[in-house]
Amino acid sequence: MPSVSNIALKISDLAFGYSKKPLLEIDELQIQKGEHLAVIGPSGCGKTTFMHLVAGLLRPQAGTIEIQGCDITRLKEWEMDRFRGRSIGVVFQRLHLLSAISVLNNLLLAQRLARMTPDKKKAMKLLDRLGIAAQAHSQPAILSQGQAQRAAIARAVIHNPSLVIGDEPTSALDNASAADAIQLIKELSESVGFALLIVTHDERVRGSMDRVLDLGGQT
Amino acid sequence: MNLLQLSMANLLLSPLSTAVNILLLSLGTGSIAILLIATHLLSAALIRDAADIDLVVGAKGSPLQLVLSGLYHADIPTGNIRLSEARTWMEHPMVESAIPLSLGDSHKGFRIVGTNEDYVDIYDGQLAEGKLPSNPLEIAIGSSVSKATGFSLGATFASQHGLDGAGHAHDEDSYTVVGIFEASDTVLDRLLITTLESVWLVHGESRPNSETYDTTQTNRPHDHEDVHAHADADAEASEAMLDDHDEGGHVEHQHEDQHQHEDESSSEYDGDQEKQATVHAEAQEITVLLVKYATPIAAITLPRKINDESALQAASPAYEITRLLQVIGIGIGWLQAFAAILVASAVLSIFAALYASLKARRNDLAVLRCLGATRSELFMLLLFEGVILTTAGIVFGLIAAHGGIELAAIALGDAQNFPFTGFVWAPTEFVLVGGLLAAGVLSSLIPSWQAFSTDVPRTLALF
Numbered sequence: 001m002p003s004v005s006n007i008a009l010k011i012s013d014l015a016f017g018y019s020k021k022p023l024l025e026i027d028e029l030q031i032q033k034g035e036h037l038a039v040i041g042p043s044g045c046g047k048t049t050f051m052h053l054v055a056g057l058l059r060p061q062a063g064t065i066e067i068q069g070c071d072i073t074r075l076k077e078w079e080m081d082r083f084r085g086r087s088i089g090v091v092f093q094r095l096h097l098l099s100a101i102s103v104l105n106n107l108l109l110a111q112r113l114a115r116m117t118p119d120k121k122k123a124m125k126l127l128d129r130l131g132i133a134a135q136a137h138s139q140p141a142i143l144s145q146g147q148a149q150r151a152a153i154a155r156a157v158i159h160n161p162s163l164v165i166g167d168e169p170t171s172a173l174d175n176a177s178a179a180d181a182i183q184l185i186k187e188l189s190e191s192v193g194f195a196l197l198i199v200t201h202d203e204r205v206r207g208s209m210d211r212v213l214d215l216g217g218q219t
Numbered sequence: 220m221n222l223l224q225l226s227m228a229n230l231l232l233s234p235l236s237t238a239v240n241i242l243l244l245s246l247g248t249g250s251i252a253i254l255l256i257a258t259h260l261l262s263a264a265l266i267r268d269a270a271d272i273d274l275v276v277g278a279k280g281s282p283l284q285l286v287l288s289g290l291y292h293a294d295i296p297t298g299n300i301r302l303s304e305a306r307t308w309m310e311h312p313m314v315e316s317a318i319p320l321s322l323g324d325s326h327k328g329f330r331i332v333g334t335n336e337d338y339v340d341i342y343d344g345q346l347a348e349g350k351l352p353s354n355p356l357e358i359a360i361g362s363s364v365s366k367a368t369g370f371s372l373g374a375t376f377a378s379q380h381g382l383d384g385a386g387h388a389h390d391e392d393s394y395t396v397v398g399i400f401e402a403s404d405t406v407l408d409r410l411l412i413t414t415l416e417s418v419w420l421v422h423g424e425s426r427p428n429s430e431t432y433d434t435t436q437t438n439r440p441h442d443h444e445d446v447h448a449h450a451d452a453d454a455e456a457s458e459a460m461l462d463d464h465d466e467g468g469h470v471e472h473q474h475e476d477q478h479q480h481e482d483e484s485s486s487e488y489d490g491d492q493e494k495q496a497t498v499h500a501e502a503q504e505i506t507v508l509l510v511k512y513a514t515p516i517a518a519i520t521l522p523r524k525i526n527d528e529s530a531l532q533a534a535s536p537a538y539e540i541t542r543l544l545q546v547i548g549i550g551i552g553w554l555q556a557f558a559a560i561l562v563a564s565a566v567l568s569i570f571a572a573l574y575a576s577l578k579a580r581r582n583d584l585a586v587l588r589c590l591g592a593t594r595s596e597l598f599m600l601l602l603f604e605g606v607i608l609t610t611a612g613i614v615f616g617l618i619a620a621h622g623g624i625e626l627a628a629i630a631l632g633d634a635q636n637f638p639f640t641g642f643v644w645a646p647t648e649f650v651l652v653g654g655l656l657a658a659g660v661l662s663s664l665i666p667s668w669q670a671f672s673t674d675v676p677r678t679l680a681l682f
Contacts, residue, residue, distance in 0.1 A: 052676045055589065078593045085591015092679070096586045100228040101220060108220040113591035118220060155590075167679075 007069070008033045008162050008195030009054065014063035016046075016053055022061070024049055029213065033162070034189055036196040038206045041215035047199045050215060051167050054197065055088055056080040068162045085113040089156030089164040089194065091185070093171050096152070097140035103127065103151045104136040107158045114159035126154050130184060146177040153181065157188050164189065166198040170205055182208055222596055226603035233576065237608065240565065240572050244612025244655070245619060247561030251651055252620035254554050259645030262544065264638075265291070268406040269536050270341040273518065274510040276300075276308060276317075276525060282534035283543060289320060289507035290536050292330050292406055295382060296322050299504040300531055308525060313517035314510055321418040322506040324378040329364045331378050331394075331411045333418030338509070339400075342407040348372060349398035352413050355420050359398030361408040367632065370396050378411075378421060392421045409638070419503055562655065569608050570662035573601060577666045584670050585678035598671040605663025606656070613655050617648070 011029040015022045024046035031037050041047050052058040054065060056072045064071045067087055072080055097106050104127070108118040127133045130150040135143055143151060149169070156164050164185070170178035182205055189196045198205055206212055230237045268291050275289040280297030287294035302319065309317040318341070321333035332338065336351055339359075349372045352358050360370055370376070374396040377388045394413065402408055510533075512518060518535070525533035577584075584597050592600075625641025 048680065049676075052679075057589070057675045057679075078595070081588065081591055081593040084589065090589045092586070092589075096582060098225070098583050098586065100232040100583075101225065105220040105224075105228075109225065110590050112221055113587070115591075 006032050008035070008067065009197065010064075010066040011054075012064050012066075014053070014060050014065065016049060016058065016060045024053070024215070026050075026063070031163075031195045031197065031211075033193050033195055035211065036186060036189060036209045037198070038209035038212045039197060039199045039215060040201070040206055040212055045215045047215055048167060051165050051197070051199050054163070055090060055165055056084050082115065085110075086115060086159065087162045089159070089161040091149075091152050091156045091164065091166040091169040093168040097143075097148060097155070099140050102137050102139060103132065103143070103154075106140070106151065106155050110155045110158050116159055123154075123158060126158060127151075130154050145173060146180065149173060149177065149181045150184065153185050153188070157185075157192055157194065160192055161194050163195050163197065166196070166200075168200055168202070169198065170200070170202050175204070178202065178204060222592075222600050223603055226600055226607055229576065229580070229600075230604055230607060233572075236572050236576075240568050240608050241611045241615060243568050244562065244565035244609065244659075245616040247558055247563075247565050248613050248616025248651070248655060249619040249623070250558035250561060251555060252617055252648060253624065254551055254558065255645045255647045255651060256620060256624055256641070256643060257639070258547075258551055259647065260639045260643060261547070265540050265544075267404065268342075269540070270405070271511065272341070272509045272536055273512045274522060274525075274533050274535055275507055276305065276510055276531050276533045277507040279530065279532045282532060283539045285507065285532060285534045286536045286539040288322065289509065290406075292322075292332075292410065296506045297532065299323075299506055300508075302503040302505050304529065304531060305505055305508050307529070308508065308510070308531070311521070313513050313521050315513035316511045318509040319415060319505040320507050320509065321415050321504070323382070324380055324418065324421065325382050326364075326376055326378050326394075326411060327368055329361070329367070329409055329411055330382055331358070331413060331418070333413050333415040333505075335415065339407070339412060341509075342403055342405040344403055344405075344407050344412075345401045347399050347401040349396070351398055352417065355414070356392055356394050356417050357397040358394040358411050358413040358417070359400060360396055360411050361400050362402035363408040363638065364411055365399045370399075372396055372399065415503075415505065562658070565612060566609075566655075566658045566662045569605055569612075569659060570665065572608070573605055573663055573666040574669075576604070577601060577669055581673060581678050584673045585675045588673065588675045589679075594671045594673075597673060598667045601667040601670045602660065602663045605659050605667070609656055609659025609662075612659075613652055617652075 007030055009029070009031040011026050013028075014024065014026040016025075017023040039047050039050060049058065053060055054067075056065075056075070060073060064073055066072070067083075070083065070087075072083060075083060097103070098109070101109065104120070104123055107123040107126070108120065111118045111123070124133060124136060127136050130153065132143075132147050132150050132154075135147055135151070140148060140151065149172075152169075156166075166185070169185075170181055173181060185196060186208070188194075196209075198209065200206060270290075272290060275286050277285045277289055277296065278298030278300050284294050285297050288296040299321075305317075305319060308314060309319070316337060318334060318337045320338065322330060324331040339351065346359065347362070349359065360368070364370070368374075368376075375393045376396075377390045377393050380387050394411075394417070398412075400407055400412075510521075512521065522533040522535060525531055584600075587597060587600070588594075621641040621643075623641070624639060628639050628641065
């Protein structure tokens with residue numbers, strides 16, 4: 001039995017649906033700090049909805065979602081926004097770096113929205129670790145796909161979150177870049193200590209995770 | 220990096236669109252600001268130069284022309300009036316003070332005013348150097364005149380006949396500069412002040428040995444003896460002399476007669492000197508009287524009395540200037556309406572730009588929410604963009620308006636009838652800035668509300 005303080009995410013009796021018929025039902029799920037979970041399932045089974053629920057972007061009809069012991073279903077919307085900024089990191093399928101500002105400023109803005117004092121030194125150190133320090137002042141539009149994915153990963157972890165959620169983060173990458181990105185994010189998870197929850201169709205990703213949640217079969 | 224900086228960065232992402240929007244708003248703002256500043260400067264100058272004068276009395280003609288020429292030195296005088304006739308009203312019980320002015324000559328476009336010390340006092344004129352003119356052909360010059368002509372104390376010059384600088388020079392009688400006024404930001408800055416006697420001397424109406432009216436008197440009892448001495452003058456001789464003058468005609472035309480008269484009369488100077496002196500005193504002319512009422516009731520009765528019972532005309536500066544500003548106001552109103560259309564277009568353009576940018580950036584807004592931004596922060600992000608665009612348009616518009624006016628003032632120099640400067644702030648500009656900011660905020664409200672209402676899961680699913 002894991003100790004409560006080691007649980008990054010705990011879901012109990014979760015039910016969500018857009019109509020009376022529930023789209024998604026999860027009785028019990030726990031993820032430890034530093035644990036990596038792949039969420040799989042056929043299209044339409046509710047993988048992205050699950051991710052949105054965990055990120056607090058959707059509210060379930062029933063059940064609780066606890067992140068670091070905080071039941072996010074009880075938070076008001078603005079409280080959830082702030083909690084998300086502090087405790088959750090998100091990596092999107094299409095990267096979604098803010099195009100108006102530089103890579104470095106994308107990281108500093110994430111720190112600001114986490115209500116942290118922007119730490120340029122820390123951001124540069126992280127970019128250096130990810131091998132894109134030279135692109136720190138570049139606009140996202142001129143980065144290669146692989147560089148942009150590294151920048152997106154850096155932005156998702158710059159504020160030391162408890163949980164990082166990835167929505168098909170490798171789907172737009174070639175094999176080498178995808179493997180590189182997954183390896184990188186796992187390394188960061190181990191060093192920073194965040195739990196990793198990745199929604200994926202990618203067998204390569206699935207194989208590299210600690211556990212798999214199949215929403216099609218609910219295992 | 221904060222939201223305000225992000226707003227700036229978003230605007231700089233489309234520099235052409237941003238520049239066009241700012242330019243449009245600047246044009247509208249600048250146009251309205253120019254009209255407001257011009258109106259403010261004109262009104263301020265009109266009030267300042269009016270110097271609490273209640274009534275301008277002069278020759279028959281346009282009352283507005285009389286006020287503009289007699290008080291603001293911005294038009295051609297309606298003609299000259301006999302001092303003897305003006306004297307009747309100077310001594311009227313309803314008149315507290317009356318300052319006679321004799322106009323008609325100029326130097327390098329600056330008008331020469333024959334008057335007394337009271338005229339300097341109504342503008343609180345202070346001498347920077349020298350003294351006020353007291354002897355014939357002494358003159359004190361305004362600060363703008365000094366700057367434009369380079370005259371210092373002791374400089375001499377011949378005045379020119381007429382006010383447009385095209386008349387002949389009075390070479391036979393040169394003025395000597397004995398005083399230079401400090402800048403007063405009034406009409407005094409652009410005038411050359413001399414005594415009435417000097418003007419008469421230049422025009423041959425008086426010679427130093429002739430008896431003249433004490434022009435320093437207003438309605439003071441101790442001055443009356445002089446006046447009464449003249450009242451006993453030989454009326455026939457006076458009439459004969461004055462018949463040669465075109466009393467209601469233009470000042471400039473009359474001067475020709477004066478010179479002719481001087482030549483004719485000089486041969487008779489050895490004759491009956493007492494009679495001759497009286498004749499000159501009676502023939503002396505001034506251009507206007509600047510009157511202050513002794514009692515409020517005078518405002519109702521005195522102008523009518525003068526207009527009905529004499530050959531003179533009385534015009535109220537307050538009434539005439541109000542009328543003038545109303546006429547100007549109609550024109551300004553149309554120009555302001557045109558400028559308001561420009562501003563409205565600019566505000567609509569800001570709305571269109573923000574709305575278009577919002578559609579293109581829905582994805583960014585959803586990402587910001589995922590990063591921890593609240594709905595209110597997204598609202599503020601778009602609002603900031605609208606306010607930044609509006610503020611930039613206002614700032615550039617005001618700089619253009621004030622800078623343009625200052626450049627025009629420098630180009631036109633000191634000889635204008637109403638000098639102006641761009642370094643002035645019209646109180647109505649506060650209203651303009653407030654109104655424009657409000658319009659900018661209003662134009663941003665719909666895009667901001669849409670940012671506020673961004674449906675993150677749906678937006679992320681689309682991208």
